[in-house]
Amino acid sequence: MTSVLVVNSGSSSFKYQLIDADDERRLASGLVERIGEPTGHATHDVPDGHWERSLEIPDHTAGFGVMLDAFREHGPSLETHPPIAVGHRVVHGGARFFEPTLVTPLVLINIEDLSDLAPLHNPANVEGIKAAKKAFPELPHVAVFDTAFHQTMAPDAYTYAIDAELASRLRIRRYGFHGTSHKYVSGAAARFLQRPLGELKQFVLHLGNGASMTAVDGGRSVDTSMGLTPLEGLVMGTRSGDVDPAVLIYLQRKTRIGPDDLDDLLNQRSGLLGLSGRKDMRDVIRAADDGDESARLALEVYLHRIRHYIGAYTFELGRVDDIVFTAGVGENSAEIRARSLAGLEHHGIEVDPDRNDSRVGGVRVISTDASRVTVLVVPTDEELEIARQTLSVVG
Ligand code: ADP
Numbered sequence: 001m002t003s004v005l006v007v008n009s010g011s012s013s014f015k016y017q018l019i020d021a022d023d024e025r026r027l028a029s030g031l032v033e034r035i036g037e038p039t040g041h042a043t044h045d046v047p048d049g050h051w052e053r054s055l056e057i058p059d060h061t062a063g064f065g066v067m068l069d070a071f072r073e074h075g076p077s078l079e080t081h082p083p084i085a086v087g088h089r090v091v092h093g094g095a096r097f098f099e100p101t102l103v104t105p106l107v108l109i110n111i112e113d114l115s116d117l118a119p120l121h122n123p124a125n126v127e128g129i130k131a132a133k134k135a136f137p138e139l140p141h142v143a144v145f146d147t148a149f150h151q152t153m154a155p156d157a158y159t160y161a162i163d164a165e166l167a168s169r170l171r172i173r174r175y176g177f178h179g180t181s182h183k184y185v186s187g188a189a190a191r192f193l194q195r196p197l198g199e200l201k202q203f204v205l206h207l208g209n210g211a212s213m214t215a216v217d218g219g220r221s222v223d224t225s226m227g228l229t230p231l232e233g234l235v236m237g238t239r240s241g242d243v244d245p246a247v248l249i250y251l252q253r254k255t256r257i258g259p260d261d262l263d264d265l266l267n268q269r270s271g272l273l274g275l276s277g278r279k280d281m282r283d284v285i286r287a288a289d290d291g292d293e294s295a296r297l298a299l300e301v302y303l304h305r306i307r308h309y310i311g312a313y314t315f316e317l318g319r320v321d322d323i324v325f326t327a328g329v330g331e332n333s334a335e336i337r338a339r340s341l342a343g344l345e346h347h348g349i350e351v352d353p354d355r356n357d358s359r360v361g362g363v364r365v366i367s368t369d370a371s372r373v374t375v376l377v378v379p380t381d382e383e384l385e386i387a388r389q390t391l392s393v394v395g
Pocket residue numbers: 207208209210237279280281282283285327328329332333
């Protein structure tokens with residue numbers, strides 16, 4: 001009974017899951033957080049138990065020690081379920097990484113070198129990989145990139161129409177993110193529909209705190225709403241999504257705002273939060289229902305942007321076989337799903353209100369039987385996708 005350990009590291013925390021390599025069962029999951037603070041915190045969950053511990057965790061290496069203690073004390077035993085590889089989520093793979101990649105010293109240097117493009121994420125991912133390599137020196141470690149799935153985009157989709165020499169020198173282009181999720185749910189939708197992935201034209205709406213939409217043609221990403229960074233595209237919890245770039249120039253001239261504050265404004269204080277003072281979609285919907293005008297407008301802007309991309313991707317794909325909703329909002333909000341696709345019956349998209357409102361879990365169809373386009377809800381599972389891709393590398 002072998003397993004794969006999946007690790008997702010942040011700068012002061014990491015999440016892990018141990019996944020059975022044969023039947024893909026989740027054997028354990030956990031979170032080690034507040035690394036480097038006076039009191040760190042760790043949780044460890046197995047199917048029949050939950051543990052928490054507070055203690056000082058000076059760095060990621062100590063964090064993996066805490067994780068190993070949890071496996072020793074609460075199971076499952078890493079001797080009876082030995083990991084055969086460790087899969088790491090890495091946010092930015094630039095144009096260099098287009099598939100899951102065995103981590104070598106050179107690969108680590110390359111991931112570090114992409115830190116300019118993802119300063120909050122890549123250095124933390126590297127730190128996590130280094131610490132995990134110390135904890136599991138004998139195992140292969142595999143990097144699975146959020147950007148990799150979108151490396152199939154053609155130049156017309158990924159090129160910004162700016163000075164070509166400058167763009168090339170500074171690696172400025174669209175990369176796209178949430179790729180692991182888009183790949184997983186588009187594949188799961190094809191399996192559920194019992195149709196070959198290679199034949200399907202679909203688009204995926206990953207609507208969580210971060211949100212992005214991808215046009216998937218025959219299993220390949222042909223366009224996606226996020227760009228150089230995960231800021232472009234849809235309206236998100238705290239991120240603006242698309243704005244006229246001249247707004248930033250205007251703001252700089254008018255307020256003398258610097259790059260760090262601008263970054264904070266657009267990434268942390270915009271989106272639903274900027275419009276309504278609430279970043280959690282449940283709070284925005286509740287406030288709008290209670291008559292709050294700013295929340296109502298925030299929802300309308302959010303939906304307008306989604307519908308804008310639905311139109312664009314429908315024409316790019318030429319034909320749409322299925323539309324997939326996933327992530328926190330996409331999986332749970334019948335209202336957002338219904339309003340995103342309202343009035344599109346003439347385009348063959350017809351949501352069934354009862355199916356849409358149903359609370360059953362798992363993959364499910366929410367369109368009517370007469371709908372030409374099948375609309376599905378597919379719960380995303382990025383960890384499982386990372387485990388699968390890790391296994392594909394180590395055989
Ligand atoms: P992350 O991008 O952090 O992984 P999630 O995919 O967990 O985020 O999505 C979080 C978002 O999902 C939050 O905005 C939350 O309000 C929203 N959400 C969760 N449940 C519901 C629900 N029942 N109705 C509307 N939104 C929901």
